Amino acid sequence: MAPTIQAGQAYGFFTDTSVCIGCKACEVACKEWNQLQGNSPAFLADSFDNTGSLDAQNWRHVKFVEHVPDAPSTQGNGTAWLLMSDVCKHCKQASCMEVCPTGAIIRTEFDTVFIQQDVCNGCRNCVAACPYGVIGMNQQTGTAHKCTLCYDRLQGGLEPACAKACPTQSIQFGPLAELQKAADVRLAALHTQGQAQAQLYGRDDSVYGGLNAFFLLMDKPETYGLPNKDNAKLPSRNNAGGYVGAALAAALAVVGGLVAFRRRVTG
Amino acid sequence: MDYLAAEHFVRAPQWTWYILFYFFFAGLAGGSYVVSTLLRLSGDPRDEPAARIGFYVSFFATLICPILLTADLAASWTRFWHMLVNVTPGDTSLSFKYWSPMSVGAWALLVFGFFATVSAIDARIRVIPMFLDRVFNVVGAILGLFIASYTGVLLSVSNQPVWSDTWALGGLFLASGLSGSAALMALLVRNRPDAAFSLGRMHQADGYFSALELALMIVFFVTVGAAGLLDRELVWLPLWAIAVAGVAASLVEARGHMRIRASGEAATIAGVRLDTLVVSVLVLLGILALRAAVIFSAQ
Amino acid sequence: MVSLAATFGRGAMTNHWRDIKNADLILINGANPAEAHPVGFQWFMRAKLDRGAKIIHADPRFTRTSAVADMYLRIRTGSDVAYFGGLINHVLQNNLFHNEYVKNYTNASFIVKDEFAFNDGLFSGYDATKRSYNIASWSYKTDPATGFAMRDKTLQDPHTVFQLMKQHYSRYTPEMVSSITGIPAADFQKVADLVGQMGKPDKVMTIVYAVGLTHHTTGGQLIRSGAVLQLLLGNMGRPGGGMNAERGHANIQGNTDHAISWEILPGYLRIPAPGQKNLNDYVAQSAPKKSDKNSWNFFGTNYRKFMVSTLKGWYGDAAKKDNEFAFDFVPKPAGNSSWMSIFDQALKGKMQGLILSGMTAASIGPDSNQVRDALGKLKWLVVMDALPTTSSEFWHAPGVDPASIKTEVFMVPTTHWIEKDGSFVNSGRWSQWKDQVLPPQGQARHDHWILADVFQRVKNLYQSQGGKFPDPIMAMTFDYKNATRPELDEIAKEVNGKDLTTGKQMASFALLKDDGTTTCGDWIYTGSYTEAGNLMKRRQGVQDVKANDPTGMGFFSNWAWSWPLNRRVMYNRASADLDGKPWDPTRPGITWNGSKWVGDVPDYPATMDPHDPKAWLPFIMNGEGVGRLFSSGMVDGPFPEHYEPVESPVQNPLHPANSASPVAFLYDKAAGRPDRFGTAKEFPYIATSYRLTEHEHYVTQHVPHLVQLQPKPFVEIPQELASEKGIKSGDQVRVFSKRGKVEVLAVVTKRLGAMTVAGQKVYQIGIPIHWGYVGVSADGDPSKGRYWLANALTPFVGDANARTPEFKAFLVNLEKM
Numbered sequence A: 001m002a003p004t005i006q007a008g009q010a011y012g013f014f015t016d017t018s019v020c021i022g023c024k025a026c027e028v029a030c031k032e033w034n035q036l037q038g039n040s041p042a043f044l045a046d047s048f049d050n051t052g053s054l055d056a057q058n059w060r061h062v063k064f065v066e067h068v069p070d071a072p073s074t075q076g077n078g079t080a081w082l083l084m085s086d087v088c089k090h091c092k093q094a095s096c097m098e099v100c101p102t103g104a105i106i107r108t109e110f111d112t113v114f115i116q117q118d119v120c121n122g123c124r125n126c127v128a129a130c131p132y133g134v135i136g137m138n139q140q141t142g143t144a145h146k147c148t149l150c151y152d153r154l155q156g157g158l159e160p161a162c163a164k165a166c167p168t169q170s171i172q173f174g175p176l177a178e179l180q181k182a183a184d185v186r187l188a189a190l191h192t193q194g195q196a197q198a199q200l201y202g203r204d205d206s207v208y209g210g211l212n213a214f215f216l217l218m219d220k221p222e223t224y225g226l227p228n229k230d231n232a233k234l235p236s237r238n239n240a241g242g243y244v245g246a247a248l249a250a251a252l253a254v255v256g257g258l259v260a261f262r263r264r265v266t267g
Numbered sequence B: 001m002d003y004l005a006a007e008h009f010v011r012a013p014q015w016t017w018y019i020l021f022y023f024f025f026a027g028l029a030g031g032s033y034v035v036s037t038l039l040r041l042s043g044d045p046r047d048e049p050a051a052r053i054g055f056y057v058s059f060f061a062t063l064i065c066p067i068l069l070t071a072d073l074a075a076s077w078t079r080f081w082h083m084l085v086n087v088t089p090g091d092t093s094l095s096f097k098y099w100s101p102m103s104v105g106a107w108a109l110l111v112f113g114f115f116a117t118v119s120a121i122d123a124r125i126r127v128i129p130m131f132l133d134r135v136f137n138v139v140g141a142i143l144g145l146f147i148a149s150y151t152g153v154l155l156s157v158s159n160q161p162v163w164s165d166t167w168a169l170g171g172l173f174l175a176s177g178l179s180g181s182a183a184l185m186a187l188l189v190r191n192r193p194d195a196a197f198s199l200g201r202m203h204q205a206d207g208y209f210s211a212l213e214l215a216l217m218i219v220f221f222v223t224v225g226a227a228g229l230l231d232r233e234l235v236w237l238p239l240w241a242i243a244v245a246g247v248a249a250s251l252v253e254a255r256g257h258m259r260i261r262a263s264g265e266a267a268t269i270a271g272v273r274l275d276t277l278v279v280s281v282l283v284l285l286g287i288l289a290l291r292a293a294v295i296f297s298a299q
Numbered sequence C: 001m002v003s004l005a006a007t008f009g010r011g012a013m014t015n016h017w018r019d020i021k022n023a024d025l026i027l028i029n030g031a032n033p034a035e036a037h038p039v040g041f042q043w044f045m046r047a048k049l050d051r052g053a054k055i056i057h058a059d060p061r062f063t064r065t066s067a068v069a070d071m072y073l074r075i076r077t078g079s080d081v082a083y084f085g086g087l088i089n090h091v092l093q094n095n096l097f098h099n100e101y102v103k104n105y106t107n108a109s110f111i112v113k114d115e116f117a118f119n120d121g122l123f124s125g126y127d128a129t130k131r132s133y134n135i136a137s138w139s140y141k142t143d144p145a146t147g148f149a150m151r152d153k154t155l156q157d158p159h160t161v162f163q164l165m166k167q168h169y170s171r172y173t174p175e176m177v178s179s180i181t182g183i184p185a186a187d188f189q190k191v192a193d194l195v196g197q198m199g200k201p202d203k204v205m206t207i208v209y210a211v212g213l214t215h216h217t218t219g220g221q222l223i224r225s226g227a228v229l230q231l232l233l234g235n236m237g238r239p240g241g242g243m244n245a246e247r248g249h250a251n252i253q254g255n256t257d258h259a260i261s262w263e264i265l266p267g268y269l270r271i272p273a274p275g276q277k278n279l280n281d282y283v284a285q286s287a288p289k290k291s292d293k294n295s296w297n298f299f300g301t302n303y304r305k306f307m308v309s310t311l312k313g314w315y316g317d318a319a320k321k322d323n324e325f326a327f328d329f330v331p332k333p334a335g336n337s338s339w340m341s342i343f344d345q346a347l348k349g350k351m352q353g354l355i356l357s358g359m360t361a362a363s364i365g366p367d368s369n370q371v372r373d374a375l376g377k378l379k380w381l382v383v384m385d386a387l388p389t390t391s392s393e394f395w396h397a398p399g400v401d402p403a404s405i406k407t408e409v410f411m412v413p414t415t416h417w418i419e420k421d422g423s424f425v426n427s428g429r430w431s432q433w434k435d436q437v438l439p440p441q442g443q444a445r446h447d448h449w450i451l452a453d454v455f456q457r458v459k460n461l462y463q464s465q466g467g468k469f470p471d472p473i474m475a476m477t478f479d480y481k482n483a484t485r486p487e488l489d490e491i492a493k494e495v496n497g498k499d500l501t502t503g504k505q506m507a508s509f510a511l512l513k514d515d516g517t518t519t520c521g522d523w524i525y526t527g528s529y530t531e532a533g534n535l536m537k538r539r540q541g542v543q544d545v546k547a548n549d550p551t552g553m554g555f556f557s558n559w560a561w562s563w564p565l566n567r568r569v570m571y572n573r574a575s576a577d578l579d580g581k582p583w584d585p586t587r588p589g590i591t592w593n594g595s596k597w598v599g600d601v602p603d604y605p606a607t608m609d610p611h612d613p614k615a616w617l618p619f620i621m622n623g624e625g626v627g628r629l630f631s632s633g634m635v636d637g638p639f640p641e642h643y644e645p646v647e648s649p650v651q652n653p654l655h656p657a658n659s660a661s662p663v664a665f666l667y668d669k670a671a672g673r674p675d676r677f678g679t680a681k682e683f684p685y686i687a688t689s690y691r692l693t694e695h696e697h698y699v700t701q702h703v704p705h706l707v708q709l710q711p712k713p714f715v716e717i718p719q720e721l722a723s724e725k726g727i728k729s730g731d732q733v734r735v736f737s738k739r740g741k742v743e744v745l746a747v748v749t750k751r752l753g754a755m756t757v758a759g760q761k762v763y764q765i766g767i768p769i770h771w772g773y774v775g776v777s778a779d780g781d782p783s784k785g786r787y788w789l790a791n792a793l794t795p796f797v798g799d800a801n802a803r804t805p806e807f808k809a810f811l812v813n814l815e816k817m
C-alpha cells in the first residue's frame, strides 16, 4: 500500500540489492510513465545488461555484476550475481545542483532533486559534476534529463512508477525516516545471518550529506560503480585551490610582465 | 561489469570544440588586455602603439567568446541568457553563484566585455578622461586575469577525472593565455615601424610567461600523477609535445632578446622577424594543444 | 498435470501463489520464477524476508532466481528424479517421514500384487516391440470379500507400497545421486539435512516447479518424484506446502481446465474411446474405482452426473435419456492428437488444413525445420493472431522460396487478450474476471466471435446442403443474444450451468444430476457464476486484510473465485490430523470445531465428524481416498525412476542397459523417417532451452521497450568451455545439433560450468528461446534472423504420458564463427 504523500516531508528510495531479481520492471515502468523511448537496441555483451548506463533515456538502470564462484554450488542472497537498480541518488548535498549556473536544479517540496526543463539551458555543468553519471542530455530539447523521482506522480499522491512495479520490494519508496528504519532492520537481519559484508550506502551523511535514494549493498560500493566515502567529494572543494593557484600565477605573471616592459634609458 | 579498477564514475559533459576554442580566445582576450595594461604601466611611451594593438586583439577575441558559448548550448541556445537570469517560475531573479565558476564566469565575461570594448574604442579615439584611464585599465586587467584563468578553475570544480584532481589548471590557462597573447602581439607588431619597438619586450614577456607555464605544467603532472591518472595523459602525448614545443620556442626566443639592446635600430630587429613568425605560431598552437590535451584527457 | 492427477486426483497447482509465503523451506526445481513469474515471486521473497524461509534452487544455470536463493545447486538437466529419489531415500532410511500422515493419508499401507516387479530399469509388463507397458500388475491385492484393496497399517508386509518403495529408492544413495545429477555429495547432504526436518508436523515445505521438469521424455515422473516426497513429509493439503506447478500463459490453467488437450473433455473428464457403446461403458472405463471402504471416491461416484450435465449443456433437448444424452455425438478418437502428433500427421501429408489461434507453431515446436516442412505440406493454414508470427510468415521466411510453398495462408486478425474482457485463471486456480483494457484495433475480431461465425456458416451449409451425420452440429445449443457475437459473460454463465427445472444457476457441482435436469459447460467451474452473480469479479482483498483474510493464511475467499468450489488449498482435509486439529496450529488449513470444518473452504464434507468411523479419507478424488505413493495412473511406471534424456552424453548409472525411458514416443522412428538423434561423439555438449524475463516467448519481439532490454539472440556458455574454444562474450557462434543450427551471439559466464556426471566431465550450455525471423530484432538484422530459432536444435520426441517434447535436454556442438 502506497503511503499518503504530503509536501514538506522528505521522501526517497531504499533500494535493497539483496532482494533484487534483475527483472528490469523498474526500468520499463519508468520509461512507460515518463514516455522515454529508450536507446536503440544494442547488444552489450555485459552479462544481462543491454541498457549500459543511466542517461537521458534511462532514468533507472539495473546493473548486473557477475561474481559467481567456480564451485558448482553456492549461495545467492545477492552476493554472487550482484543485481542493483541504479537511479539518481537525490543527494542531500547535490553536486549537480551546486554547479548549475541557471538555477534549473531545485529541491522540491518532497526534498527531491529536480531539473526544471524550462530553465535548463544545456550547459552540461551538472553532467560534469554528478559523481554518479546520472544526468544525460536530450538532443531534441538540448536540456539535461534524469530521474524526477516522479515529481508529477508525487504531486498527484502516487508512489513512483519504478517502486510500484518492483515485484520484490527491492525498491521501497516512502518517507525517508521510515525507509532508514526499515534499512537498519534489514541490515541487522543480514548481519545476524552472517552476511558481514552487507552495508548501507548513503543512509547516513558519510556520502554527500546522505542520499534520499540510498542502498543496501552486498559488496564494496566500488563493486557497484559507486564512489566510496573517501572518493565522494563535492565539486566546490576545488574552488579555493583553483582560485589560489590562479592568483599566485597572476601575481608572478604581472611581476614578470612589469619586469619585461620596464623602461630602459637608451644612449 | 567490473568497476573495481575505476575511481571516478562520472559521465563526460561532452565539452569539445566550441569550448576548446572558447578557452583559447578567453585566454587571448584576458591575456592581451593584461599585457597592454602592463605595457602602459611600466613601458616606454614608444610601447603605446603596441598596447593599442593589444586592446584591439582583446576586443575582437572577447567578441568571439559569447558566440562560441552560445553555439555550444546547441538546441537550447536561445536560453544563453539564463546564465544571468534565473527564470524559475515564481521566483525569477538574477542568478549569481560565487561557488559556481560558470556562474561567476558568465558575469565576469559580461563586465570584462564592457572594459574590453571601451578600451578598444579609447585606443582609437580617446574617450576615457586622462586621469581615469590607468585606473580603468587596471580594473579591466584584473578582470582580464580572471577571464584568462577561471576556465581552468571551472574544469576543476567538477567530479571529472584529471580536472578535479589538480589545482593547477587556473594558473596554467592564465600563464599560457598570457604567453599566447604576447606571442600574438609580437606577430602583429613586428612589421609596424611605429610598434615594432615593442617586439623584443613582447618576446621577453612571453619568455617569463612560458617559464611560469612550464612550472605549472610540472605541477599539473605531479598532482594528476598523485591521483593515479597519468595514463589518461599519456594518450595525449602528441598534444603535450606541441604545447612543450611552444614553451621551448618562446624561451629560446626570449633568451635571444635578452642580449639585444633595445635601442630600436632597424638592423637589430630585422634579423628576428622570420623567427617571430615561427615562434609565435608555435606558441599559439602550443596553448591550443595544451587546452585540447586537458579537455580531452577527462572525456 | 498428468502426474499430479495420478498422485492426488486433480491436475493443478495444489496451493496458490500467495500461499508460498507460509513455507519454511522452498525447493525450486525446473523453474526460474524470478524470471518467468516475477510477480508471483514476491511471495517467495516474503517467505524469505518475513519468516526466514530458505530457498533452494536446483538449476543447470545460475539464474536470477539463484541470485536471491539461499542455496544454488548446479544440476544436470533431466536428472531431478535422482535428486528427489535421493531425498526420498534419505527420508525413508532415517525415518524422517511424517509417520501418522503416511500411515493414514497415503497408500503406503496398501498391498501390491505379487506379480509386480522392477528389474534393471524395467517394471513388470514391458512389451519391447510396442515400447509400452501392460500395467495389469501395477495394482493392489484385493480382498475377495469386499473387493477393496488389502492394507497393512504396520507397513511391515514386504509387498506394501511402503516396503516396495523403500527398496526401490535404496539405490539412490548420495553417491549415486551425485553421479547422476552432478551435484557434489556433500552439497546434496546439506539439502537432505534441511529437507529431512520438514517431516515434523510443525514444519512445512513447498516444492515449486514448472516446465524445467515438464519438458522431458521423463517429465511426468520428474514431477511425480517431488509429489511422492511431499506425501512422505506430510506436506500435502497444508498451507505453505504442496506440489506447486507454475503455469505458463496468463490463462493456460483455464485452457487446461477447459480441455485444451485432446485426451480430455472439460473438467478433466476422459475423452470417450472407440468401443464405448454407451455411458455405462464410458463411466466404467473412465471413472476412478473405490478401493477402500472409507474412500468417498467423489469423482468416480459423480462422474456420470458431470458427463450427463455436460452433454445436456452442449446438446440441450437433443440430449435425452433414450439416446444416452447424445453420448454418440462426442467423437471417440482412435489415435493420439497431441501437439507433435498433429504435425507428425501433417508431415505424412495426412492433413488438409490447420487453424492456429494464439500459438505460433513454427517457433515453438521441437525440430522447427521439420515443423516448417509440415506447414508446407498443408493445403491451407489459418493463423488467428493479433500480430504477424513465424507461422503466418513461414512461407517467405529467410532462405525459403515462396514459390516452393503451395500452402495457402490466411491471416485472420484477432483481438489480443488485452482487448477483451473475460477471465484469467492463474496457476493457483483463481478465476479472475478482467476488463477490456484497450479497444480492438483495425479489423481485429474477438476469437470467440470468429469461431461463432464460422460455426454458424458451417451449420448453414449443413442445413442447405445436408451432409454426413449433421446431428451434433445441428443440435449444438447456441442460445446467445447474438449467435455470431456471443458475450464472454454469457459463456461464463453457461459454463457454470443451470438447473433446467428451476431455470436457476447451479450453486455447486455437488448438485449436478445425471437425469438430464442440470447442465454445465465445465463441472469444475460450477459454482463460479451463481444466482449471486459472477463470483470471478469479486475483489475483497488487501484493502481490508483483517476482514478478508481472517486466518492470515492468505485465502482471501472473497477475492475472485477458485475451483474447486472456491477452495484455495486443495486436499485441505490433510492439513489436519485424525481428530481434525491442524498439524501446525500456527498454519491451519481447515479445523474441526466440533460441529463443522472451519478455515478454508473444506475439500471435504463440511460437517463430517472426523471421529465418525465412516469418515471419508482426505483425498476425495482418488479411489483409494489417500495420496498415491505408488500410482497406476502413469503409463511409464508406478514409482518414479531416473532415465536419461533421449540424447545424453552418459549411460544411465542405475541401469545402462535401459538408459533412457523405454516408453518415450519416438515419432520419427514410428513414422519410418530417418533417425534424427545425435551421439555424444558428434555433439558433446548438453543444451537446455528456456525463457528470459525480458521477453514473452516470441510475441514481445514486437515490443521495442522489451527488445532494447534483450536485443539479440544469444547462448550462455560456461567460461571454462569458452576459453577452450577461444570464445569471448559478444562473439558470433554456431550451435548445431543433429536437427539444425542456430547462429547467435555468445554470453560467456561463470553462471554455467563443468560438472562431473557418471565419472565424466560434461558441460551444459543455455539457449534462450525468444528469437525468430519475425519482429523488431530480426527486421534490424542483416540475417533477418535466419538462424535464430532455438527449436531448430530440439528433438522431435515425446514423453509417454502427455507426449511433451524434450525441450530441456538435448545434445549440441559449438563453434566460433
Ligand SMILES: Nc1nc2c(c(=O)[nH]1)N[C@H]1C(S)=C(S)[C@@H](COP(=O)(O)OP(=O)(O)OC[C@H]3O[C@@H](n4cnc5c(=O)[nH]c(N)nc54)[C@H](O)[C@@H]3O)O[C@H]1N2
Residues within 6 Å of the ligand: C028, C029, C030, C031, C032, C033, C035, C036, C037, C058, C059, C060, C061, C063, C075, C076, C077, C078, C079, C080, C209, C210, C211, C212, C213, C246, C247, C248, C249, C688, C689, C690, C691, C692, C693, C694, C695, C696, C697, C808, C809
Ligand atoms: N518472462 C517470461 N515469463 C514467462 C514466459 C515467457 O515467455 N517469458 N512464459 C510463460 C510460460 S508459457 C511458461 S510454460 C512458464 C515457464 O516457466 P519456467 O519453467 O520457469 O521457465 P523456463 O525458463 O522454460 O525453465 C525454467 C528453468 O528450468 C531450468 N531447467 C531446464 N532443465 C531442467 C532440469 O532438468 N532440472 C532443473 N532442476 N531445472 C531445469 C532452466 O535452466 C530454466 O532456468 O513461464 C511463463 N512465464
Ligand SMILES: Nc1nc2c(c(=O)[nH]1)N[C@H]1C(S)=C(S)[C@@H](COP(=O)(O)OP(=O)(O)OC[C@H]3O[C@@H](n4cnc5c(=O)[nH]c(N)nc54)[C@H](O)[C@@H]3O)O[C@H]1N2
Residues within 6 Å of the ligand: C211, C215, C248, C249, C357, C358, C359, C360, C361, C363, C364, C365, C384, C385, C386, C387, C389, C414, C415, C416, C417, C418, C447, C689, C690, C691, C696, C697, C698, C699, C700, C769, C790, C791, C794, C807
Ligand atoms: N525450445 C523450447 N520450445 C518451447 C518452450 C521451451 O521452453 N523451449 N516452451 C514451450 C511452452 S511452455 C509454450 S507455452 C510455448 C509458447 O508458445 P506460444 O504460446 O505460441 O508463444 P507466444 O509467443 O506466447 O504466442 C502467443 C501468440 O498469441 C497471440 N495472442 C495473444 N493474445 C491473443 C488472443 O487473445 N487471441 C489470439 N488469437 N491470439 C493472441 C500473440 O500475439 C502471440 O503471437 O512454447 C513452447 N516451446
Ligand code: SF4
Residues within 6 Å of the ligand: A087, A088, A089, A090, A091, A094, A095, A096, A097, A113, A129, A130, A131, A132, A133, A134, A135, A146
Ligand atoms: S545523483 Fe547526481 S544527479 Fe542525482 S542528485 Fe546527486 S548529483 Fe544530482
Ligand code: SF4
Residues within 6 Å of the ligand: A099, A100, A101, A102, A103, A104, A105, A115, A119, A120, A121, A122, A123, A124, A125, A126, A127, A143, A144
Ligand atoms: S545543463 Fe541545465 S541543469 Fe545542468 S547545469 Fe546546465 S543549466 Fe543546470
Ligand code: SF4
Residues within 6 Å of the ligand: A029, A030, A031, A033, A034, A059, A060, A087, A146, A147, A148, A149, A150, A151, A160, A161, A162, A163
Ligand atoms: S522515480 Fe520515477 S522517474 Fe525516477 S526512476 Fe523511478 S520511475 Fe523513473
Ligand code: SF4
Residues within 6 Å of the ligand: A019, A020, A021, A022, A023, A024, A025, A026, A027, A062, A085, A165, A166, A167, A168, A169, A170, A171
Ligand atoms: S523491479 Fe525491483 S527486482 Fe526488478 S530489477 Fe528493478 S529493482 Fe530489481
Ligand code: SF4
Residues within 6 Å of the ligand: C036, C037, C038, C039, C040, C250
Ligand atoms: S507478465 Fe503478467 S503474468 Fe507474467 S508476471 Fe508479469 S504480471 Fe504476472
Ligand SMILES: [Mo]
Residues within 6 Å of the ligand: C211, C247, C248, C249, C252
Ligand atoms: Mo507454457
